Amino acid sequence: MKIGVIGAGAWGTALAQVCAAGGEEVLLWAFEPEVVEAVNAAHENSLYLPGVPLSAGVRATGDMGALEACDALLVVTPAQHLRAILANAPAGKPLVLCSKGIEAGTGMLMSEAAAQAQPGSPICVLSGPTFAHEVAKGLPTAITLACGDPALGQKIAARIARPGFRPYLSDDVVGAEIGGAVKNVLAIGCGVAEGAGLGLNARASLISRGFAEMGRFGQARGARAETLAGLSGLGDLVLTCSSTNSRNFSLGKGLGEGTPARELLANRRTVAEGAFTAPVLRDAARQAGVDMPIVEAVCALLEDKAPTDRIVEALLARPLRPE
Ligand SMILES: NC(=O)c1ccc[n+]([C@@H]2O[C@H](COP(=O)([O-])OP(=O)(O)OC[C@H]3O[C@@H](n4cnc5c(N)ncnc54)[C@H](O)[C@@H]3O)[C@@H](O)[C@H]2O)c1
Ligand SMILES: O=P(O)(O)OC[C@H](O)CO
Numbered sequence: 001m002k003i004g005v006i007g008a009g010a011w012g013t014a015l016a017q018v019c020a021a022g023g024e025e026v027l028l029w030a031f032e033p034e035v036v037e038a039v040n041a042a043h044e045n046s047l048y049l050p051g052v053p054l055s056a057g058v059r060a061t062g063d064m065g066a067l068e069a070c071d072a073l074l075v076v077t078p079a080q081h082l083r084a085i086l087a088n089a090p091a092g093k094p095l096v097l098c099s100k101g102i103e104a105g106t107g108m109l110m111s112e113a114a115a116q117a118q119p120g121s122p123i124c125v126l127s128g129p130t131f132a133h134e135v136a137k138g139l140p141t142a143i144t145l146a147c148g149d150p151a152l153g154q155k156i157a158a159r160i161a162r163p164g165f166r167p168y169l170s171d172d173v174v175g176a177e178i179g180g181a182v183k184n185v186l187a188i189g190c191g192v193a194e195g196a197g198l199g200l201n202a203r204a205s206l207i208s209r210g211f212a213e214m215g216r217f218g219q220a221r222g223a224r225a226e227t228l229a230g231l232s233g234l235g236d237l238v239l240t241c242s243s244t245n246s247r248n249f250s251l252g253k254g255l256g257e258g259t260p261a262r263e264l265l266a267n268r269r270t271v272a273e274g275a276f277t278a279p280v281l282r283d284a285a286r287q288a289g290v291d292m293p294i295v296e297a298v299c300a301l302l303e304d305k306a307p308t309d310r311i312v313e314a315l316l317a318r319p320l321r322p323e
Helices: 012-020 033-042 063-068 079-087 110-116 133-134 150-160 173-195 199-222 231-240 247-256 261-265 272-287 295-301 308-316
Strands: 003-006 028-029 058-061 072-077 093-098 123-127 141-147 165-170
Touching: 003 012, 003 063, 003 247, 012 028, 012 058, 028 063, 058 110, 063 079, 063 141, 063 308, 072 123, 072 173, 079 110, 079 272, 093 110, 110 123, 110 173, 123 150, 123 173, 123 231, 141 173, 141 231, 150 165, 150 247, 150 308, 165 272, 173 231, 173 247, 173 272, 173 295, 199 231, 199 272, 247 272, 272 295, 295 308
Parallel strands: 003 028, 003 072, 028 058, 072 093, 093 123, 141 165
Antiparallel strands: 123 141
């Protein structure tokens, strides 16, 4: 199975490296011509994954038509660009969606946006606790591969599995997507707690009460509870909420230290998906009648509605309730 990867940020490049680890050829489509040039000339993506020598089998292209030669496509664009980029991809190929987010304007999950952009393509979702740099170095990683078609899921799992990269199969596509999208917003909240010096008790409370919010939203959208408790939900939530290696956590830390969101988000090259997903998630939750107070608080911080201490006070002053 020849793999193509659409999107040559840190994660797309790391996944291309995984898929080429056995000496196979992998075609990596990049948005920026300088990334195509760097990968092909120097075997390094110096813009998005510097310091990682890439296998000779990873070849970059800026030509979507070249992906026609691939049997399956990993889609690793920023979530808000997925629909537009996929619309230009070759039709009918199995798509493995690796982006984490909810689409602004439609409130759609990536699988729903992809199904509209490429109506004839079978869809899987690959999501879990996976910092790109660690995966690219071959450090042990487990991940959820969700697919409605078990035979296709098994074929793709067999193709991408490595000794240090272990996919677990699921048929809950929606559940795998919701975990990855919601955890980014909650990670911003945990970063705020870090930046504002609120302590580790606060972080643990945000993780577990945030997980309850993820569960309520997931239930409203048809996700299974055990998927949310797995790698793509709780696993990724714990990872992203614990380290400044996370772009979302780091963004929150900056907010907690008092830097306005517009300053933190201006001119950044890498993507902190939670900043885009937060308002879409809040609106979708309100519409579905799902209570998500931590997500609401993160939105208020991103929108600079009030200083951090006032937002934290309001979160803590909510009526007492059963767990
Ligand atoms: N980095 C990780 O560790 C990691 C792990 C798992 C999932 N993800 C997810 O993968 C997706 C891609 O993240 P990443 O970390 O690879 O990206 P990145 O932050 O490393 O790079 C930014 C990406 O955005 C692209 N881009 C910039 N402007 C664009 C435009 N106008 N149109 C289209 N593309 C544009 C760039 O080409 C590049 O691919 C995100 O949804 C992210 O949540 C990332
Ligand atoms: O750096 P972040 O916050 O986008 O997190 C990267 C991955 O999603 C972790 O699984």
